[in-house]
Amino acid sequence: MRPKVHIALIGNPNSGKTSLFNSITGLNQKVGNFPGVTVEKKTGNCILPENRDAVVIDLPGSYSLYPRRSDEWVSYKALMEPVSPENIDLIVVVADASNLRRNLLYVSQVIDLNKPVIVALTMMDLARKKGIRIDIEKLSAGLQVPVVPINPRKNMGMDALDKAISSSLRLQKHSARKDFILSETLAKEAVGEVKSLFPALSDYEAVHFLINHESFALSETEQVNIENIEKRNDFNHTRVQAKDIQQRYTRIREIMQSSVEEPDPEKKKLFSEKLDNVLIHRTWGYLIMLVVLFILFQSVFWVAEYPMNAIEWGFGQLTHWLGQVLPENWISNLLINGVVAGLGGILVFVPQIMILFGLITILEDTGYMARISFLTDKVMRNLGLNGKSVMPMISGFACAVPAIMSARNIENRKERLLTIMITPFMSCSARLPVFTILTALVIPKTNLMGFLSLQGLVMMGLYLLGLAMGLLVAAVLNLFIRIKEKSFFILELPVYRPPRWKNTLLTMIQKARIFVVDAGRVIMVISLILWALSSFGPGEKRETISKAYEKLIKNDPANQKTYLADKNAALLEHSYAGIMGRSIEPLIKPLGYDWKIGIALVTSFAAREVFVGTMATLYSVGEGADENSTTLREKMKSAVRTDGTKVYTLATGVSLMIFYVLAMQCMSTLAVVKRETGSWKWPVIQFLYMTGLAYLLSLLSYWLLK
Ligand SMILES: Nc1nc2c(ncn2[C@@H]2O[C@H](COP(=O)(O)OP(=O)(O)OP(=O)(O)O)[C@@H](O)[C@H]2O)c(=O)[nH]1
Ligand SMILES: [Mg+2]
Numbered sequence: 265m266r267p268k269v270h271i272a273l274i275g276n277p278n279s280g281k282t283s284l285f286n287s288i289t290g291l292n293q294k295v296g297n298f299p300g301v302t303v304e305k306k307t308g309n310c311i312l313p314e315n316r317d318a319v320v321i322d323l324p325g326s327y328s329l330y331p332r333r334s335d336e337w338v339s340y341k342a343l344m345e346p347v348s349p350e351n352i353d354l355i356v357v358v359a360d361a362s363n364l365r366r367n368l369l370y371v372s373q374v375i376d377l378n379k380p381v382i383v384a385l386t387m388m389d390l391a392r393k394k395g396i397r398i399d400i401e402k403l404s405a406g407l408q409v410p411v412v413p414i415n416p417r418k419n420m421g422m423d424a425l426d427k428a429i430s431s432s433l434r435l436q437k438h439s440a441r442k443d444f445i446l447s448e449t450l451a452k453e454a455v456g457e458v459k460s461l462f463p464a465l466s467d468y469e470a471v472h473f474l475i476n477h478e479s480f481a482l483s484e485t486e487q488v489n490i491e492n493i494e495k496r497n498d499f500n501h502t503r504v505q506a507k508d509i510q511q512r513y514t515r516i517r518e519i520m521q522s523s524v525e526e527p528d529p530e531k532k533k534l535f536s537e538k539l540d541n542v543l544i545h546r547t548w549g550y551l552i553m554l555v556v557l558f559i560l561f562q563s564v565f566w567v568a569e570y571p572m573n574a575i576e577w578g579f580g581q582l583t584h585w586l587g588q589v590l591p592e593n594w595i596s597n598l599l600i601n602g603v604v605a606g607l608g609g610i611l612v613f614v615p616q617i618m619i620l621f622g623l624i625t626i627l628e629d630t631g632y633m634a635r636i637s638f639l640t641d642k643v644m645r646n647l648g649l650n651g652k653s654v655m656p657m658i659s660g661f662a663c664a665v666p667a668i669m670s671a672r673n674i675e676n677r678k679e680r681l682l683t684i685m686i687t688p689f690m691s692c693s694a695r696l697p698v699f700t701i702l703t704a705l706v707i708p709k710t711n712l713m714g715f716l717s718l719q720g721l722v723m724m725g726l727y728l729l730g731l732a733m734g735l736l737v738a739a740v741l742n743l744f745i746r747i748k749e750k751s752f753f754i755l756e757l758p759v760y761r762p763p764r765w766k767n768t769l770l771t772m773i774q775k776a777r778i779f780v781v782d783a784g785r786v787i788m789v790i791s792l793i794l795w796a797l798s799s800f801g802p803g804e805k806r807e808t809i810s811k812a813y814e815k816l817i818k819n820d821p822a823n824q825k826t827y828l829a830d831k832n833a834a835l836l837e838h839s840y841a842g843i844m845g846r847s848i849e850p851l852i853k854p855l856g857y858d859w860k861i862g863i864a865l866v867t868s869f870a871a872r873e874v875f876v877g878t879m880a881t882l883y884s885v886g887e888g889a890d891e892n893s894t895t896l897r898e899k900m901k902s903a904v905r906t907d908g909t910k911v912y913t914l915a916t917g918v919s920l921m922i923f924y925v926l927a928m929q930c931m932s933t934l935a936v937v938k939r940e941t942g943s944w945k946w947p948v949i950q951f952l953y954m955t956g957l958a959y960l961l962s963l964l965s966y967w968l969l970k
Pocket of ligand 2: 295324
């Protein structure tokens with residue numbers, strides 16, 4: 265079997281690499297209309313003509329081979345690493361034809377690495393609209409590599425690209441070409457010495473070894489050798505970089521003069537550019553942004569209400585039906601009250617999650633998300649953040665895990681760290697089920713001034729509390745974290761594009777599926793464990809209780825129902841779960857919680873959405889099947905403490921909601937923070953301060969409302 269071919273896709277941010285990757289591999293990696301969507305290396309397979317198997321590697325965008333952001337380093341290392349796991353056989357550089365001059369800088373640098381290169385020219389449609397005319401053949405001759413115009417958004421030009429790839433691979437060795445930049449002008453002696461150590465390197469690769477060898481996986485002696493070469497030749501990084509870029513632009517101007525016709529840039533403005541006169545206007549811009557965000561969050565509640573009601577009704581019917589057809593035993597009980605109730609509790613939220621993800625995808629796809637970053641930069645900067653922090657924060661309302669990864673797009677280390685630290689405060693979709701059930705329990709269903717729903721306002725308040733706390737914490741951490749690095753905001757504003765509806769729909773379905781499958785799995789497992797823990801207990805205690813109640817019932821059959829209820833409560837208290845709950849009760853009692861809530865808090869540290877399933881299991885263990893028809897909400901509503909007072913009072917409900925807004929209850933988030941910051945220090949700090957804040961504020965709110 266022939267070895268697989270490795271093809272790397274690189275290029276400027278937002279030039280269409282991932283779109284191309286998706287059309288080649290048939291996968292559905294995230295595409296968005298702002299620079300910095302892809303932040304890690306992604307691979308996929310495809311079959312080239314002549315049945316050659318190929319591995320395609322999609323990489324984060326870069327403006328040049330001098331990386332600064334951590335996502336740029338990912339691409340840089342994939343290209344430069346001397347012992348990279350995949351030896352890249354062919355590089356496809358994706359270049360945006362409507363911004364050719366800037367894109368060619370990176371193209372020219374990559375060409376000088378002396379590997380087989382093909383240039384894929386995207387955005388030809390936009391270039392044409394701007395009146396730019398490109399002579400592909402002349403451009404190809406100037407660059408000395410094949411140039412293929414494509415439109416990966418519309419799947420056009422793929423055959424030509426396939427052909428170019430095949431013929432490039434067939435030429436075992438690519439035709440000799442002249443370097444863009446002659447090493448004589450950069451650092452001839454030093455380059456020569458490096459090349460005598462590593463004969464396989466091109467001149468330009470040698471320059472990069474001199475600049476960045478500390479970041480490469482080289483042996484210690486190799487490192488020392490390169491360092492000595494630097495010293496001996498008085499090698500100056502900054503000067504070499506500056507010279508490199510300057511000379512490249514001179515060459516690029518020459519090449520473009522012969523192959524590209526550009527109209528006067530002032531005369532032909534795209535509609536998109538005119539739109540920005542309003543959308544990032546000093547006053548209108550902000551107003552429009554507030555309206556957009558308001559509509560975004562409101563539609564999550566307004567629009568979702570109808571499908572949610574339908575799902576709730578469906579599950580009610582299902583439970584009722586199961587209660588009638590299944591025999592009355594513990595298996596049916598577990599199925600109906602643990603599994604079906606838990607799943608119902610989760611499925612109800614699918615419409616809200618789909619709408620939220622759908623709207624965020626549309627914001628990203630149209631290019632408006634980048635404008636929100638631009639507009640908020642000034643405010644964010646005062647808090648130690650950056651306009652680019654807004655993208656992770658808004659995606660944090662859906663889920664913190666991808667949101668935290670997207671912070672790689674932030675150049676400044678401190679701003680990136682702060683963004684990572686506060687993103688989990690944004691109320692993610694896993695908190696929705698908890699908020700919804702609790703507001704329904706403790707907030708009256710009334711309207712203020714006739715039209716503002718009180719429950720809706722409380723929901724909004726919870727989201728705002730998370731946001732405000734995040735910003736406050738950022739401002740405080742800003743005073744303590746000592747990383748001094750110059751901060752700047754460079755974000756290329758992408759042209760506005762219509763959203764790709766099919767993709768939006770796919771994203772919505774995909775996210776809903778992940779939510780249901782992942783949450784469903786955890787809920788099943790936890791329901792089973794919890795059911796076992798609350799149905800069995802240590803020692804003889806439970807038997808003694810059972811016997812005592814049976815005697816009572818025998819003596820006084822008229823009161824059987826009360827005795828049975830009391831018996832179940834007493835049994836539950838002496839089960840393993842009951843004992844565990846009791847043991848943490850002293851810690852949570854000041855917040856107004858009983859031991860059942862305590863158990864839910866503990867299971868919620870795996871994932872917040874488990875709250876509902878836990879409650880469903882705890883409130884139904886030991887019940888007969890005839891009680892199945894009451895919903896979890898009703899059961900919680902009628903729950904009482906030992907002294908006969910209600911468990912879910914306003915004070916307890918609010919305190920619990922505040923706890924869920926602020927506490928760090930998500931293993932996946934902690935794991936991703938560890939990975940992104942490279943140490944356990946930050947996730948541990950994050951866990952402690954978030955949970956500490958949650959405890960304090962819940963305590964305060966309970967105390968105030970009690
Ligand atoms: N008009 C037009 N739009 C395109 C073309 N190719 C891609 N796009 C759009 O350009 C935007 C960016 O595409 P991506 O594939 O995410 O770009 P990327 O290079 O992977 O971006 P990063 O991952 O951020 O570096 C998306 O909105 C695409 O739909 C094209 O040829 N013409
Ligand atoms: Mg991408």
